[in-house]
Amino acid sequence: MDGIMSQTTQAKATTGVSWTSRFKTWEAFLLLITAAVFVLNTLASPYFLDPWNLSDATFNFTEKAVVALPLALLIICREIDLSVASIIALCSVVMGLLAEAGFSIPLLVLGSLIAGTLCGLLNGVLVTRFDIPSIVVTIGTMSLFRGITYIILGDTALKSYPSGFEYFGQGYVYWVFSFEFVSFLVLAAVFYFLLHRTNFGRRTYAIGNNPTAAFYSGINVARHRLILFCLVGLFCGLASVMLTSRLGSTRPTIALGWELSIITMVVLGGVNILGGSGTISGVVIAVFLMGMVTFGLGLLNVPGIVMSIIIGLMLIAVIAMPILLRRFKQRRS
Amino acid sequence: MANLLKNRETQLAAVIVLMLVLIAFVNPDFIAPSNLLSVYTESSILIILALAQMLVVLTRCIDLSVAANVALTGMVVAMINSQYPELTLPLVIAAGVVLGTLLGMINGLMVWKLGIPAIVVTLGTMSIYRGIVFLISNGEWVNSHEMSLAFINTPRTEIFGVQGFAIISLLIIAAIYIFTEKRPLGREMYAAGNSPTAAFYTGIDVGRTQFWAFTISGMLSGLCGYLWISRYAVAYVDVALGFELQVVAACVIGGVSIMGGIGTVLGCVLGALFLGVINNALPVIGISPFWQMAISGSVIVIAVIANSRAERKVGRIILRKATLARG
Amino acid sequence: MALKKLLATAIVTATMTTAGIANAADTRVGLVVKALGIGFFEAAAEGAQEAAKELGDVEVIYTGPTTTTAEGQIEVINSLIAQKVDAIAVSANDQDALVPILKKAQQRGIKVMSWDSGVAPDGRQVHLNPSSNALIGEMNIKLASDAVKATGSDSGEIAILSATPTATNQNIWIEEMKKVLPNYAGLTLVDTVYGDDLADKSYREAVALMKNHPNLKAIVAPTTVGILAAAQAVQDEGKIGQVYVTGLGLPSELAGHVDSGAIKSFAIWNPIDLGYSATMISYNLVKGNASDSEVGMGRMGTAKLDADGSAAMAEPFIYDASNVHKFAEIF
Numbered sequence: 001m002d003g004i005m006s007q008t009t010q011a012k013a014t015t016g017v018s019w020t021s022r023f024k025t026w027e028a029f030l031l032l033i034t035a036a037v038f039v040l041n042t043l044a045s046p047y048f049l050d051p052w053n054l055s056d057a058t059f060n061f062t063e064k065a066v067v068a069l070p071l072a073l074l075i076i077c078r079e080i081d082l083s084v085a086s087i088i089a090l091c092s093v094v095m096g097l098l099a100e101a102g103f104s105i106p107l108l109v110l111g112s113l114i115a116g117t118l119c120g121l122l123n124g125v126l127v128t129r130f131d132i133p134s135i136v137v138t139i140g141t142m143s144l145f146r147g148i149t150y151i152i153l154g155d156t157a158l159k160s161y162p163s164g165f166e167y168f169g170q171g172y173v174y175w176v177f178s179f180e181f182v183s184f185l186v187l188a189a190v191f192y193f194l195l196h197r198t199n200f201g202r203r204t205y206a207i208g209n210n211p212t213a214a215f216y217s218g219i220n221v222a223r224h225r226l227i228l229f230c231l232v233g234l235f236c237g238l239a240s241v242m243l244t245s246r247l248g249s250t251r252p253t254i255a256l257g258w259e260l261s262i263i264t265m266v267v268l269g270g271v272n273i274l275g276g277s278g279t280i281s282g283v284v285i286a287v288f289l290m291g292m293v294t295f296g297l298g299l300l301n302v303p304g305i306v307m308s309i310i311i312g313l314m315l316i317a318v319i320a321m322p323i324l325l326r327r328f329k330q331r332r333s
Numbered sequence: 334m335a336n337l338l339k340n341r342e343t344q345l346a347a348v349i350v351l352m353l354v355l356i357a358f359v360n361p362d363f364i365a366p367s368n369l370l371s372v373y374t375e376s377s378i379l380i381i382l383a384l385a386q387m388l389v390v391l392t393r394c395i396d397l398s399v400a401a402n403v404a405l406t407g408m409v410v411a412m413i414n415s416q417y418p419e420l421t422l423p424l425v426i427a428a429g430v431v432l433g434t435l436l437g438m439i440n441g442l443m444v445w446k447l448g449i450p451a452i453v454v455t456l457g458t459m460s461i462y463r464g465i466v467f468l469i470s471n472g473e474w475v476n477s478h479e480m481s482l483a484f485i486n487t488p489r490t491e492i493f494g495v496q497g498f499a500i501i502s503l504l505i506i507a508a509i510y511i512f513t514e515k516r517p518l519g520r521e522m523y524a525a526g527n528s529p530t531a532a533f534y535t536g537i538d539v540g541r542t543q544f545w546a547f548t549i550s551g552m553l554s555g556l557c558g559y560l561w562i563s564r565y566a567v568a569y570v571d572v573a574l575g576f577e578l579q580v581v582a583a584c585v586i587g588g589v590s591i592m593g594g595i596g597t598v599l600g601c602v603l604g605a606l607f608l609g610v611i612n613n614a615l616p617v618i619g620i621s622p623f624w625q626m627a628i629s630g631s632v633i634v635i636a637v638i639a640n641s642r643a644e645r646k647v648g649r650i651i652l653r654k655a656t657l658a659r660g
Numbered sequence: 661m662a663l664k665k666l667l668a669t670a671i672v673t674a675t676m677t678t679a680g681i682a683n684a685a686d687t688r689v690g691l692v693v694k695a696l697g698i699g700f701f702e703a704a705a706e707g708a709q710e711a712a713k714e715l716g717d718v719e720v721i722y723t724g725p726t727t728t729t730a731e732g733q734i735e736v737i738n739s740l741i742a743q744k745v746d747a748i749a750v751s752a753n754d755q756d757a758l759v760p761i762l763k764k765a766q767q768r769g770i771k772v773m774s775w776d777s778g779v780a781p782d783g784r785q786v787h788l789n790p791s792s793n794a795l796i797g798e799m800n801i802k803l804a805s806d807a808v809k810a811t812g813s814d815s816g817e818i819a820i821l822s823a824t825p826t827a828t829n830q831n832i833w834i835e836e837m838k839k840v841l842p843n844y845a846g847l848t849l850v851d852t853v854y855g856d857d858l859a860d861k862s863y864r865e866a867v868a869l870m871k872n873h874p875n876l877k878a879i880v881a882p883t884t885v886g887i888l889a890a891a892q893a894v895q896d897e898g899k900i901g902q903v904y905v906t907g908l909g910l911p912s913e914l915a916g917h918v919d920s921g922a923i924k925s926f927a928i929w930n931p932i933d934l935g936y937s938a939t940m941i942s943y944n945l946v947k948g949n950a951s952d953s954e955v956g957m958g959r960m961g962t963a964k965l966d967a968d969g970s971a972a973m974a975e976p977f978i979y980d981a982s983n984v985h986k987f988a989e990i991f
Contacts, residue, residue, distance in 0.1 A: 045743075053742040060735055126634065132641045133591045135395070135452075139578055140585075140633030147627025154623050155825025155854065159756055170760055249756040251826060253729060260456060273450045298739030303472070303696055305570060305726040309464030316457040320447050362871075467726065472697035474859075477892055478916035489896070566892045567859040569697055571727060574858075616868035622853070 026270035026322075030285045033318070037289060041296035048299060055176035057295035059169075059246065061265075062180040063088075063239040064258055065287040068265040069191040070231045072283045075266055076195075076208045077228055078275030079127065082138040084236050085258035086145035087119040091240035093149045096158025096250035105165055112244075113237040119145055120233020124226035142259070149252040158250040169246025180242050187235075192280040204228070208275035264315055265290055289314075341588045344639075345603045352610055359618040370495065376609025377502035378557050378564070382576070383583035383605040384509045384598065385553035388546040390584055391526045392539070393593030394444060394451035396547060398436070399554045400576040401462035406433045406558030408466045408475065411568035415479035422483050430555040436462060437551015441544035451543070459577070467570045477566035488563050498560060505553065510598045522546055526593025582629065583608050586636040607632070686719045689942045690740040691935065692733060692750040693724035694777065694827075698857070699910050700884045700931045701751070703991040704776075707935030711943070711958060718943055721745065728824055728857050730754035734761050741765050747942035750784075751776035755828040759783035771945040775938040777829040781968050785945060786955060788938055788963065789829075790929045792972040797836020799927050799976050800880050800907060805844050807878035807904035810924045815846030816877030819869045821890050821907075823857040823883040833882050850876065855886045862889035866905075870897055881907035887926060891917035911979050911987035918984045925980035929973065932991055933960055937973050 041048045048054075067084050074081055094115040095108045103111070119141070126137045171179045195201035206214040207221050215221050244250055269286035271278025290311060297307045357364045382399055389396040410429040413420065436458070443454045477485060488497035513519040524532040525539040532539055562568045587604025589596030608629065615625050691708050693701035705722040712718040721740065725732020730753045738761065740748055748770055752758050755778060762772050762783035772779075775788040790796075808816040820837070822830045834852065841849060850873050855862025862885055870876055870893070879894070881887035887909035894903050900921045909926045917923045940958040944950045954962050955971070963971035979987060 047742050047744060050742070056738055056742055060738065126638070130638050130641050132637050136581075136585050136591050136637045137634065139581060140630050140637060142578070143582075143626050143630030144634060145630070147624070147630050150623040150626055154621070157754075157756060157826065166760065170764075246760065247730070247734070247757045248760045249754075251730070251754065251757065253826075254731070256729060256731070260459075264456065267453055267456075273453050294735075295739070295742075298735065299742055301721055301723050301739070301743075303467065303723070303726055304732060304735065305464050305467045308460040309468070312457040312460030312464070316443065316449070316454065316461075319449050319453055320443070323447050323449070368871075467697075470697070472726075473702065474697055474699060476699075476888065476913050478913065561860075565860045565863050565889070567888070569859065571858060572860070574727070612864075613868075616853075616865070617872055619872075622865075 027279065027282050027285060029322070030268075030270070030282060030289060030318070034285060034289045034292065037292050037296065041292060041299075044296060045299040048296060051176045053299075054295075055172075055178060055181070057291060057298075058178060058181045058184075060294060061287060061291040062178075062184045063243045063246075063255075064262045064265060065184050065284075065291075066187060066239045066242070067232070067235050067258075068262050068269075068283055068287060069187055069280065070228070070235045071262060072266045072269065072271050072278060072280065073191070073195060073201075073204055074228045074232050075263075075271050075273060076275055076278050077204050077225060078208045078211065079134040079225060079228070080138065080263070080273075081120075081123060081134065081229065081232050082259050082263075083119070083123060083142040083145055084232065084262055085255040086142045086149075087116050087233055087236040088240040088243060088255040088258065089149045089252060090119060090145045091115045091237045092244045092250040092254050093152055093158065093252070095240070095244055096161075097152070099162065099165075100158060100160045105162055108161075108165065109168075109241050112241050113234055116233040116235070116237025116240065117230050118233065119236070120230040121226070123233070124229030127229065128222040128226050146252065153250070153252045159248065161244070161248065166245050166248060169242045169244070180246075183238075183242070188280060188284050195280050205276065208277075210276075261290075261311075264311060268315055268318055342597065342599045342603060345587065345600065345607065349603065349607055349610060352607075352614070356610075356614045356618055363614060363617055370499070372609060372613045373606070374496045374499045375613055376605055377498040378560055379579060379583055379609055380502045380602055380605040381505050381553055381557050381560075382580045383587065383601050384505065385550040386580045386584050387587075387589050387596050387598070387601045388509070388513075388522060389451070389543075389550050390581075390589050390591060391522045391593060391596055392543045392546045393526045393529070394543050394546065395455065395581065395591070396437075396440065396550050397452065397455040397577050397581075398440060398459040398462055399550065399580055400573040401459045401466075402433055402436050402551060402554035403558045403561055403576070404570065404572040404574075405436065405462045405466050406430075406555040407562035407572055408470055408558075408568045408570075410559050411475040411480060411484075411562050412470065414481055414484045415475050418481045422481075422487060425484070426556070426559050429559045430552055433555015433558060434548055434552040437548045437554065438544070440551065441547030444547065445540035445544040448540075451547075463570065466572075470568075470570065472570065475562075475568040480562075480566065485563055485566050488560060498564065501556075501560070505556075506598060506602055513598060518542065518545055523594055526595075528594070579608060579629075582633045585633060585640065588640060590640065604636075686717050687715075687747070687943055687946050688719045688721060688743075688745040689939055689946075690721045690723065690737075690743075690745045690748045691938065692736055692740070692748060693722070694751050694753050694857070695728045695732075696724045696726055698885065699913055699991075703910070703931035704751075704935030704938070706991075707930075707932035707937075708939040709935075710932070711936045711939035714958060715940075715943055718939065720939060725753075728753050728827075730757035730826075733758060737761050737765065741768055741770065744768075745770060746946045747771040747773070749773050749775055749938040749942045750779065752779045752828060753777070753824065754826045755780050755783075771942065773938065773941055773945060775934060775941075777827055778970070779828075785969060786941055786950070786963075786965060787968070787970040788934070788941060789970060789972045790934050791974060791976050793829075793832045793836050794839075795972075796833050796882070796908075796976060797838075798840045799978075800833065800882055801837050801840045801844055801847070803906040803925055803927060803978070804878045804880045805847060807906045807924050808847065810904055811877045811902060813877070815848075817848050817850045817873055817875050818878040818880055819851040819853070819873060819876055820849065821862060821866055821869065821879055821881040821883075821886045822852060822854050823886060825854050827857075830882060837880070855881075855883070855889060857883060857885045859885060859889050862886045863893050866890040866893035867897060870894070870899060870903060876903055879903060879905045879907075881905065881909075883907070884909045884913065884928075887923070888913050888917070891920075891922040894922045895920055908976075910991060911984045912989075912991060914979075915984050915988040918979075918981050925978055927976040927978050929976050930991065934973060936960065937963070 091112040095112045098111045127134045173182045269283030406429040444451050521537045521542045525542040529539045583605040588600035708720045712720045772784045773786040774784045778787040804818045853865040855865050879890045881890050887907045890905045905923050937957040937960045
């Protein structure tokens with residue numbers, strides 16, 4: 001198994017023009033599993049199909065999903081960012097401090113977005129200027145960013161958020177559709193367009209597939225990577241706005257451990273961790289799949305840690321299955 | 334090249350000595366030999382796990398499941414001991430090591446035979462193993478009064494004033510050193526990580542070396558499972574939570590390259606000691622524990638920048654882009 | 661598409677089958693703890709089951725996150741709301757972060773109370789303190805004073821080893837301890853550290869305390885995880901007899917350390933009683949049997965509520981070598 005991709009996968013990865021042709025592979029597979037989980041959940045618990053409950057369930061994953069979208073692009077580009085959860089925490093602290101200083105809500109949101117982008121910028125600069133693998137840079141910045149939140153907050157909390165701020169995390173746009181959920185859907189559409197319909201997206205795939213060739217065909221690889229890191233940071237800032245608004249307060253332990261769930265969402269969505277292929281639709285389906293699995297299990301009062309066993313098994317099974325099937329087919333023929 | 338590597342380790346050693354000197358100004362008791370020994374003892378588990386991780390990283394993989402492995406083998410060992418206290422200790426420890434090896438083999442097999450990237454495999458097994466800890470224990474803790482005295486005290490016994498923990502880690506350092514310097518499989522790991530294509534053409538099965546790296550990593554994690562539980566005299570689901578990142582950080586600080594093929598036992602040990610000194614020193618010199626995380630994080634970033642500078646000089650400039658392209 | 665048809669059929673069948681399910685007649689109480697697996701809360705769950713059996717028509721759903729985080733509790737509470745429980749009784753990891761979700765629960769008609777570690781007043785109707793906070797603070801300092809005396813001197817340094825920095829109950833008790841401290845002229849509080857209710861972190865903090873303060877005579881740990889880790893640390897450092905550990909702990913976990921001499925005496929209220937009372941109060945809230953000033957707690961008596969809706973259950977009980985083994989059998 002090496003990194004050479006078949007022609008069909010390559011074509012699918014970059015164009016994604018026709019709906020049906022793309023849905024024949026990973027996304028269809030995921031959709032099938034999602035449907036199965038949906039049915040299982042309805043049979044297992046009478047509370048599953050309640051529209052308000054389903055809406056409540058979305059709160060658990062929309063913030064992570066908002067970060068998963070740009071992270072998917074980053075991973076397609078052969079990088080990774082383990083510091084996303086820590087960036088969320090740091091942005092939350094920035095907002096808390098601004099709130100204590102009396103700034104208005106739009107400025108709070110702006111503050112968070114800027115803080116996130118700056119953190120992403122730091123990651124990007126370290127990776128591109130010093131040519132360091134992103135996995136180790138982000139392991140370091142993961143501790144650094146969260147460490148800064150601990151230094152600033154220690155064991156206190158920031159709670160002086162103005163009223164009206166809770167709309168982001170707790171408000172509803174229409175009936176059961178929360179602001180968070182609607183934002184996620186809108187952003188998913190935006191990223192779909194960005195990745196599959198623009199040159200920016202093409203370049204992402206090109207770099208992920210073969211950075212040397214991309215470099216020599218005139219793509220500014222370093223700048224592209226830098227932009228992607230900043231993008232991830234920006235959306236961490238947005239997720240932080242939603243999460244802080246939902247919790248109503250800021251503590252240094254906010255979003256602890258989220259980076260692994262977010263990466264699982266991306267990888268489950270069919271994005272190759274080694275870069276070069278993956279689609280936004282896959283990520284979106286994976287987000288719903290994971291959300292439904294956790295919600296359904298939660299209704300049965302399964303402890304969180306047992307849920308993570310199932311997610312872990314799902315991750316490995318879903319990745320291994322196509323490989324095993326291909327082996328099986330090869331042996332047949 | 335040997336000169337350069339030597340420079341890297343001596344630089345790191347010099348930094349550690351400098352830190353100790355600075356700390357001594359604030360708290361002279363810290364550099365008393367007995368205290369230094371206890372700092373070493375406290376870092377023993379990190380050293381063993383860092384060495385295990387080094388083998389995996391050498392072959393261009395990463396093992397994020399080490400901490401969960403430690404937790405699971407530790408819980409199993411603790412439960413066996415609390416329910417069957419009459420079983421002799423060596424047997425119980427052996428059971429833990431065997432279990433750890435199996436857990437490592439599972440990782441290794443998936444990477445080798447199924448070709449799933451190591452980070453994905455270990456991300457999955459990390460959650461699975463830790464979840465299994467909950468399943469077998471039902472969330473209950475095994476407390477010190479349920480463990481036999483031999484279980485808790487054996488690694489604490491002192492030989493010439495050195496605790497068992499430290500002795501075990503010294504033995505393992507020696508073993509891994511011999512393995513990487515003298516044994517063919519050890520050398521193959523370097524080759525496989527440095528240039529998998531070249532290794533393939535010299536007859537080395539890259540997947541197989543990765544498998545063995547994971548297996549040895551699992552074995553050492555199994556041992557550390559027992560050591561950890563015995564040190565803190567309690568076994569529960571969150572044992573060693575998040576520790577895998579400390580382990581990777583220790584490797585990186587010690588000069589082990591995440592791209593594979595570069596790294597020495599000495600560097601790895603020094604990297605672990607570096608973190609150990611920081612973790613133990615900060616509370617003692619009055620730096621609020623709230624600073625610890627930020628300091629470790631910045632240290633990792635600085636070490637990694639220094640690392641990359643060193644690697645650049647090794648003359649891989651032309652090859653690096655090609656290897657990046659190949660992935 | 662075939663898949664779309666499959667999905668549509670699934671939804672239709674599911675809606676038809678769920679339509680016929682009626683609600684159970686039982687009163688369902690969700691007992692949310694700081695984290696699963698902590699001995700103290702396992703015992704509280706036993707008490708809750710005892711109350712459920714006594715009342716007859718109560719179902720207790722015992723749940724909690726696996727790590728002591730507020731977000732974990734929020735997810736758990738979310739799923740309880742989805743299951744339309746009748747009441748939620750929570751021991752909070754964070755008194756503020758849980759308020760929004762608990763307000764939502766109250767909006768949906770669920771009765772909310774907090775116990776052990778409280779939530780800010782607008783998130784709950786009633787808060788049950790295991791004992792009056794002032795009394796707990798006073799008792800911890802008194803135990804510390806006894807510990808210092810046990811080392812053979814009249815005065816000495818003490819330090820506090822707490823749980824997470826955000827735990828409501830911990831912070832209140834530490835406040836109360838500091839208020840009472842001036843009455844004990846011989847005691848000096850030199851440090852307060854946090855073990856996060858994690859055994860290894862608590863252990864390391866305890867070791868650091870002894871290293872940083874060589875004249876330390878007593879470690880006060882008002883958390884069952886911390887007191888256990890500190891006792892092990894004292895034993896490992898060879899300081900039995902020089903440093904005594906005291907605070908709040910479970911007899912079953914600490915019996916061995918009382919025997920070894922690391923602990924002279926400690927206190928706790930019966931967590932079984934606490935779980936029992938919490939369930940009783942929840943039941944009474946659901947049935948409307950509570951007034952603004954008091955609510956029944958079954959065999960534990962009646963809880964008197966103050967202006968904030970807080971009540972105390974009982975006095976803490978002191979354990980030492982004379983009675984610890986007897987109680988170790990129970991909890």
